[in-house]
Ligand SMILES: O=P(O)(O)OC[C@H]1O[C@](O)(COP(=O)(O)O)[C@@H](O)[C@@H]1O
């Protein structure tokens with residue numbers, strides 16, 4: 001099995017970006033270890049604090065965030081970082097070439113049940129003319145990401161990453177401490193019989209989504225004339241990993257549960273990096289009005305509607321909104 005650094009060189013990734021990627025991966029190896037030791041180190045359960053988005057932070061959310069933030073800022077490679085767990089962006093090296101957005105632990109509600117969690121990251125080039133303290137640096141569309149991915153802390157710790165030359169799967173080999181390539185150029189099947197949605201929100205969805213999911217559930221007895229299976233891991237990293245591995249459609253649609261917050265998933269450190277991975281693997285990553293990666297962000301913690309996965313199934317879903 002090939003080492004990650006060789007794959008990056010084969011994909012012609014610039015040396016300074018390779019150095020940043022290695023810094024990020026060093027942080028994920030440490031988080032992977034901390035996650036596995038959480039019971040013994042008193043790191044299970046919640047803190048008494050909320051993040052800027054009004055969500056109670058888990059102890060591991062805070063630990064993973066501090067670790068990721070410190071290692072990135074100390075590296076000198078980044079001009080600023082932004083994180084789910086930080087109110088605004090945090091300045092780094094004034095001449096750093098890159099900015100990094102991240103979700104230090106995705107799927108926080110899975111922490112206490114020893115289920116799937118992961119770290120999501122997204123790298124853009126830092127605009128030279130902007131001050132390191134200026135959060136507007138992060139207002140760049142998903143299309144401009146230069147590298148992004150996630151690390152899944154599952155039975156195996158896996159890295160799924162792209163630098164724009166295909167989506168590749170790597171696995172953490174604990175015997176030598178590095179990531180090894182296990183699947184180059186992953187491709188998502190265009191058709192699927194599997195969907196992922198939080199069904200408990202059904203009554204809050206818009207009518208076209210109600211109709212679409214209704215037709216999937218009707219199976220062979222309905223207009224789709226085939227049976228569908230459903231999965232929900234409650235961690236986007238886990239659900240998207242399944243879609244990349246064997247196809248499927250994943251959606252967190254617009255809902256009216258909380259009128260002030262029609263969307264759940266965050267654009268910068270959830271939807272955009274996952275969209276890039278899905279598109280590189282031949283899938284689609286959309287809202288009901290267009291491509292997710294075309295969106296010009298207006299704020300760091302912006303939320304967005306998400307419909308992504310197997311190409312033909314995403315198109316079928318969107319046809320209900322026409
Ligand atoms: O609570 P729900 O509706 O199952 O939402 C699950 C979704 O929320 C998220 O967990 C949000 O991520 P965080 O754990 O980083 O806040 C997504 O990963 C996941 O798809």
Ligand SMILES: [Mg+2]
Pocket residue numbers: 103105106107236270
């Ligand atoms: Mg998340």
Ligand SMILES: [Mg+2]
Pocket residue numbers: 061084103104105106107108
């Ligand atoms: Mg999180």
